[in-house]
Amino acid sequence: MGLFEKLTSKAKQNRQRIVLPEGTEPRTLTAADRLIVEELADIILIGNPAEIKAAAAELGLTNISKAKIVNPADEKVLNKYAPIFYELRKSKGITMEDAYKTAANPLYLGCLMIKNDDADGQVAGALNTTGNVLRAAFQVIKTKPGIDVVSGAFVMLLPENSPFGTDGILVFADCAVLPDPTSKELAQIALSAADTARDIAGIEPKIAMLSFSTKGSAKHERIDKVIEATELVRKAAPSLVVDGELQADAALVPGVAKSKAPGSPVNGEANVLIFPSLETGNIAYKLVQRLASVQAVGPILQGLAAPVNDLSRGCFPEDIYKTVIITCNQAIGLKDID
Known part of the structure; x- marks a missing residue:
């Protein structure tokens, strides 16, 4: 089904x-x-x-x-x-x-x-x-208690037998609302996307907080934002599987994760990708949708009560x-x- x-x-x-x-x-x-x-x-x-x-x-x-x-x-x-x-x-x-x-x-x-x-x-x-x-x-x-921002997610339905996501399903956020979220806002986007993963995609979230660096491979204030957001997610929802900062390949490919992020709880099996800015999220979902013939369901507004x-x-x-x-x-x- x-x-x-x-x-x-x-x-x-x-x-x-x-x-x-x-x-x-x-x-x-x-x-x-x-x-x-x-x-x-x-x-x-x-x-x-x-x-x-x-x-x-x-x-x-x-x-x-x-x-x-x-x-x-x-x-x-x-x-x-x-x-x-x-x-x-x-x-x-x-x-x-x-x-x-x-x-x-x-x-x-x-x-x-x-x-x-x-x-x-x-x-x-x-x-x-x-x-x-x-x-x-x-x-x-x-907004929901503990959430200050509304964001937009897409559920990406990959072709059959895709090795990515859970049963070929990925959740991308934020791809529609917040141009440049703070670390606090980025954490809240991740928490909201976890709800979207469960309620709409029907999957248990494994969240990757994306960046252009994996575990300190580069230094920049934009990376610091992602690291801080990851810690905020962990404090707010200790039971969630989340890791960051991760590059996309370390988030999605177990072999790359083993090399770049050994011991990562996500272990290259992310099904929820949290992008550090609206431009990266919007560009990514459109590229995946068009180049890989992926159905993009959304935007789904998340974070409201x-x-x-x-x-x-x-x-x-x-x-x-x-x-x-x-x-x-x-x-x-x-x-x-x-």
Whole structure:
């Protein structure tokens, strides 16, 4: 059974409530209809009910009526959620009037529903920028305890019989969000990627903190950052298998690890690669994806207290469908459901 088959099965067995705040967007509706038919999630659409129904009818979608539709202009809806946002942000100087205006924004409304335990996750970005999607999540849902940063991971599905990773699966992070993380932020990216490895990739993480040096083969402040981050990971999660600083070959090839990093707990069998900067992570995942015909699943946003995932504005319905499945599995992982 492939990765997505496993994720789909787990989502179906543990139905989660997923908000789609771009409720009238055609690709979103198409994906929602499929998710409803396959009983993979309880779908919540935000938007004007009449407009959603008209858009669904125009697309020939017959199952959208089974979704929960939340109208952001409904006074009862705003009366319920605006005070929650006010309490969250009053220390920042917002007024209750501001809170009502913000709660009427579908991106914020969806996050407020999650905050109030009326939903489990959100997927958006077909119409909205990444900045807008993340801003709502930061302000309302915030990050997990002990985590200050949100980062982006890719699950890399290598060809069959690949000697790398676990069953041909690798997790790359951060490839999408933080340009130049500090040592503390780099450690938090690693801790979040460990959760992604378990909840999405279905593997027990073996984490390599990557650099252009292995165990002191070079000296530079950028290497010092990786060494410090590795120690922070070990202190935060002593049971995690992690090592650094490691070059990529020492992380992935047991023979090289034996030579360059003897005694490494990773032992050349890393399945989670933590890159020292966004440029290295982004370049690496794209090179591997294109040159090695590897499927890259993501970006998966990690580090939030509840899952919110961002889409490309050029996405297809299939992308939204798969992102919802990923979001369901993140929500399941946060609840520790086996």
